[in-house]
Amino acid sequence: MKRRLPPLNALRAFEAAARLGRMTAAADELSVTPGAISRQVQLLEDSLGQRLFEGSKNKPQLTPAGQMLLPALSSALDNMEAAVRAVSDNTTGTLDVACFSTFTVKWLIPRLFDFNARYPDIEVRLRTSGPLDDLERARCDLSITVEEGTQEPAWDADNTLPLFPERLGPVLAPALASRLPLHTTADLSRHTLLQSKTRLNAWAMWATAQGCAAPPVNGTVYEHYYFTLQAAVAGLGVCVAPWHLVADDVEAGRLLAPLGFCDSGYRYVAKRRAQRSQKLDLFCTWLLAQAREAPVPQIALLNQQRNSVVLRGLEA
Structure with missing residues (x-):
């Protein structure tokens, strides 16, 4: 018996949009435009004679018909994908x-x-x-x-x-360190401390791990962590950063980490x-x-008696 199914592209477009909750996210996943996703969903709705989405285009909600269709359709597409992967399992x-x-x-x-x-x-x-x-x-x-x-x-x-x-530690450019040396946690009060919008608690997390009071954060808040790291390389302030993100810069001499690094938890x-x-x-x-x-950083140990940082050196 001939299968009576809507076009596969229409089913894929609806499933991606319904699963991800946004037409733009579905478009990114399927490498098409949001307009193409909307047209395919409209084609499916016309084929079924049912509305599948309702509400605004920016935040569409599934109708009861859409809620019924999504789990079965996702399961079917997952099974198809698994079968294709099994058949094509190789080293290319x-x-x-x-x-x-x-x-x-x-x-x-x-x-x-x-x-x-x-x-x-x-x-x-x-x-x-x-x-x-x-x-x-x-x-x-x-x-x-x-x-x-x-x-x-x-x-x-x-x-x-x-x-x-993950190991966190303050880093700064050599030129900035030559003007304002950073030898102890107390020296941070003389510096501009940079922040990232995606991780506003980084300084507090580092201070907790170090067992010291959180320094007053007074620097620019950058939209993205990558921008914050680049600002530190440019000498705009001190950034507290995970070792694996700055290891290459430290080894190349673009950044210094005079207080070492400690586990963030x-x-x-x-x-x-x-x-x-x-x-x-x-x-x-x-x-x-x-x-x-990957290289291992200097591990910072807080000397409680002298309230200073002791560096244990590079670990193998």
Whole structure:
């Protein structure tokens, strides 16, 4: 018997828009324009004789018919995708990897040349938007995110790969340090302390980890962490930053970290799809090796008797 189904593109457009909650997000995922998503949804509604969305275009809501259709449609598309992956499971093709944008720019991209050289037939596509803790919603093979906890997790049944702990420390440009030396936490009061809108609690988190009072934060609040780091490189103030985001700048001499780094209480982990994938296996093995081989920072220990910072030196 002939199947009586609406066009597949219309079903995919509706499913993505309904799952993500926005036409623009669906357009990004399917690599089309928001207008194309709207037209496909309209085509599906006309085919079914039912409204699937209601409310404003900026924040559409599912109708009862849309709510009924979405779970069955998502499940069907997931099954189709799983079958296609199983058939095409080899060491060539595309991997979709999601992670924070600054992490992508400062840590992952500078290392990807090594993966590309080893596996030229695997294309790694990076995305920095979407829910990093939900692989199905993000439609990606692996996501790199942050979890609370200082103990290294095991590679568990949820396919979590432990990468490294997050370590925070103040950094500043050498020219600024020559004018206003930074030897102890008390010296921070003489500096302009930069902030990022995406992490306004960074200085307070660092102070808690150091066991000292939070310094008064008086500097510019930048829209993005990457902007804050660049402002520190330019000598506009002191930024408290995770080691893995500034390691290359510190090693190259563009930034100094005179107070060292301390554990923030968070860890970076990677979460992979549970389905078998040779391409993903290769990438996970490579990613774990990169995390193990990454340089370790100076560890700051607060000397309670003298209220100064003692640097323990580079660890192997």
